[in-house]
Amino acid sequence: MSEAQSGADSHEHHHETGIDTAAADETVALTIFRYDPESDDEPYYEDFEVPIEDGTTVLDTLLHIRDHVDSSLSFRHSCRQGVCGSDAMFINGKQRLGCKTQISDLEPPVRIEPLPGQDVRKDLVVDMQDFYERMEAVEPEDQELEAPGGDTTYEDLEQRKQSPENREEIKLSTRCIQCGACVSSCTIAKDPDQYLGPAAINKAYRFIFDEREPDELNDERMELVEQSNGVWRCQTQFSCTEVCPKDIPLTEHIQRLKRESVKRKLKFW
Amino acid sequence: MSQSRPRTVNTQGISWLLHRLSATFLIVALFGHLLQQHVLNHAYEIELADSAIRMADIGYFAFIVVFLLAASFHGLNGVYQATIGEGMSGRRKQVIRWSLTLIGVVIVVQGMRLALAMGGYI
Amino acid sequence: MSISYDRGQIEDFGRWQEFAPGMWAWLLHKFTGWVLAGYLLIHIAVLSTFIYADPAAAPDDLYTRTLQGLESLLIVRIGELGLVAAAAYHTLNGIRLMLMDIGIGYNYQREGFYLSLWLTAIAVIASVPIALGGI
Numbered sequence: 348m349s350e351a352q353s354g355a356d357s358h359e360h361h362h363e364t365g366i367d368t369a370a371a372d373e374t375v376a377l378t379i380f381r382y383d384p385e386s387d388d389e390p391y392y393e394d395f396e397v398p399i400e401d402g403t404t405v406l407d408t409l410l411h412i413r414d415h416v417d418s419s420l421s422f423r424h425s426c427r428q429g430v431c432g433s434d435a436m437f438i439n440g441k442q443r444l445g446c447k448t449q450i451s452d453l454e455p456p457v458r459i460e461p462l463p464g465q466d467v468r469k470d471l472v473v474d475m476q477d478f479y480e481r482m483e484a485v486e487p488e489d490q491e492l493e494a495p496g497g498d499t500t501y502e503d504l505e506q507r508k509q510s511p512e513n514r515e516e517i518k519l520s521t522r523c524i525q526c527g528a529c530v531s532s533c534t535i536a537k538d539p540d541q542y543l544g545p546a547a548i549n550k551a552y553r554f555i556f557d558e559r560e561p562d563e564l565n566d567e568r569m570e571l572v573e574q575s576n577g578v579w580r581c582q583t584q585f586s587c588t589e590v591c592p593k594d595i596p597l598t599e600h601i602q603r604l605k606r607e608s609v610k611r612k613l614k615f616w
Numbered sequence: 617m618s619q620s621r622p623r624t625v626n627t628q629g630i631s632w633l634l635h636r637l638s639a640t641f642l643i644v645a646l647f648g649h650l651l652q653q654h655v656l657n658h659a660y661e662i663e664l665a666d667s668a669i670r671m672a673d674i675g676y677f678a679f680i681v682v683f684l685l686a687a688s689f690h691g692l693n694g695v696y697q698a699t700i701g702e703g704m705s706g707r708r709k710q711v712i713r714w715s716l717t718l719i720g721v722v723i724v725v726q727g728m729r730l731a732l733a734m735g736g737y738i
Numbered sequence: 739m740s741i742s743y744d745r746g747q748i749e750d751f752g753r754w755q756e757f758a759p760g761m762w763a764w765l766l767h768k769f770t771g772w773v774l775a776g777y778l779l780i781h782i783a784v785l786s787t788f789i790y791a792d793p794a795a796a797p798d799d800l801y802t803r804t805l806q807g808l809e810s811l812l813i814v815r816i817g818e819l820g821l822v823a824a825a826a827y828h829t830l831n832g833i834r835l836m837l838m839d840i841g842i843g844y845n846y847q848r849e850g851f852y853l854s855l856w857l858t859a860i861a862v863i864a865s866v867p868i869a870l871g872g873i
Contacts, residue, residue, distance in 0.1 A: 440753055440756035441756065534761075535702050535703065537703065538703075540703075541702075541703030542702075542703060573628070573629065575628070576703070579628040579629075579632060579701070580701065580702065580703065582697075582702070582764055583760075583764065583835055583838065584760050584761055584763075584764045585758065585759075585760025585761070585763075585764075585847055586758060586760060586761055588760075588844075588847075589758045589760065596844055598838075598844070598847075599838075599841070599844045602838055602839055602841070603841065605629070605632060605839070606839070606840070606841075608629045609629045609630075609632065609633050612629045612630065636836055636839060639832055639836060640836070643829055643832075643833070646825065646829070654868050654869075655868060658871065658872060659805070659809055660805075660806060660809035660810065660871075660872045660873075661806070661872070662802070662805050662806070663796060663797050663802045663806075664788065664791055664793060664796050664797070664799050664801045664802050665793075665796060667788065667801070668793075687778055688778070691771075691774065691775040691778050692775075694771050694775065695771070695772070695775050698768050698771060698772070719779070723778065723779065723782060726782055726786060727782050729789065730782065730785055730786055730788060730789060733788060733789045734785075734788055
């Protein structure tokens with residue numbers, strides 16, 4: 348998509364979609380969930396035929412539709428490279444990131460739906476407020492975040508060091524991009540009072556096993572995940588681990604927290 | 617956005633552990649029980665005296681009692697996890713809680729009565 | 739607060755063909771769990787005929803007649819095979835779960851489920867001569 352390339356090419360200049368429509372000689376059939384609360388009583392599915400080439404992702408096809416076919420198609424996206432977590436959708440029966448899913452890996456017709464489990468705002472956009480509440484529910488109440496500013500200088504602050512081994516231990520849990528795929532796939536996580544869900548518990552894990560965190564905060568985090576809507580609700584179904592686009596071993600982290608909880612209890616005896 | 621943080625007493629860690637411990641015991645006990653009842657003996661030939669003699673042995677009796685308690689706990693706790701443990705509230709939760717408690721009491725009490733009768737202790 | 743549409747259940751059971759192995763493992767574990775719990779009740783009930791059996795009437799007492807009578811029915815023998823299947827699967831998948839509880843086997847969780855299924859089948863087949871013996 349660079350200037351130099353467009354000068355040398357005889358192809359059409361690329362649009363924002365990244366699909367070179369002149370070079371593409373293949374198309375893919377898509378069936379997309381549509382719902383506009385302002386005009387529709389019920390959702391429906393709409394069929395599209397979109398040109399594709401090597402490397403076309405689901406997000407590319409959606410952008411193509413929005414730009415050339417139907418500008419009312421609504422969906423969230425941002426980075427296009429799997430780090431923002433905006434475009435988690437239900438594609439061919441599985442929760443995936445639109446930008447990370449290759450059309451060539453999917454069996455046509457490709458069925459694109461919003462994430463199950465959350466209310467649909469419009470088309471492929473779901474209400475994520477519920478998800479964010481779960482993430483907040485594992486935060487300790489009295490976190491004091493020290494930063495330089497005012498009278499506090501860098502010299503006043505204590506440097507908290509982390510060993511490479513500890514970093515390795517929590518590395519995978521830091522990769523969460525809060526896309527919501529895991530919670531959407533869990534049959535137990537129907538609402539936050541019932542089960543906080545893998546993403547929130549993984550967030551707690553990321554701090555509990557980080558050696559830099561003060562014990563008081565981690566004790567509070569442990570208490571939060573030990574509650575009735577916490578780790579004990581996990582039934583080891585593994586759906587979360589299957590769908591996580593960042594390959595975080597969520598089930599394993601939840602199980603480790605269960606063990607940690609029992610270990611702490613036993614210490615009092 | 618603040619939300620209510622349910623504060624409950626954490627007995628769940630203990631029941632999680634006991635569920636695993638009872639499971640381990642049951643694997644061995646059940647395998648041994650099936651071997652004894654169907655391979656070393658034949659279930660279709662069992663008579664009253666056979667059961668009575670077996671249970672009169674205090675060691676075997678003790679094993680059966682532990683077996684009964686482990687199986688009852690594991691089964692009840694398992695059913696509890698499969699129902700209430702997946703999140704339930706209100707009337708439905710209360711009904712299931714009481715039903716499970718009742719069934720649990722019946723199993724353990726009747727099981728003990730039966731064991732004692734078989735061993736000739738009552 | 740905008741109008742939104744409630745799509746209902748998380749995993750629609752109508753999508754069963756798309757279920758991942760972990761989900762099948764969980765469903766079967768729950769199902770076999772209920773079967774075994776139900777059996778515990780029946781087992782204690784049947785054995786309770788001992789309490790009302792008259793030892794002087796042996797071997798025609800209530801206990802012996804009940805047990806041997808049940809064992810002479812083919813449907814009961816087949817039911818016992820079903821019970822072996824339920825117990826075997828529940829035990830084997832249970833072992834898979836317990837290994838993961840102590841941190842072992844996450845990379846092979848799917849294979850662990852398939853192994854449980856295979857071993858259950860073998861256990862049932864191996865039990866056929868015993869289950870149908872003396873019928």
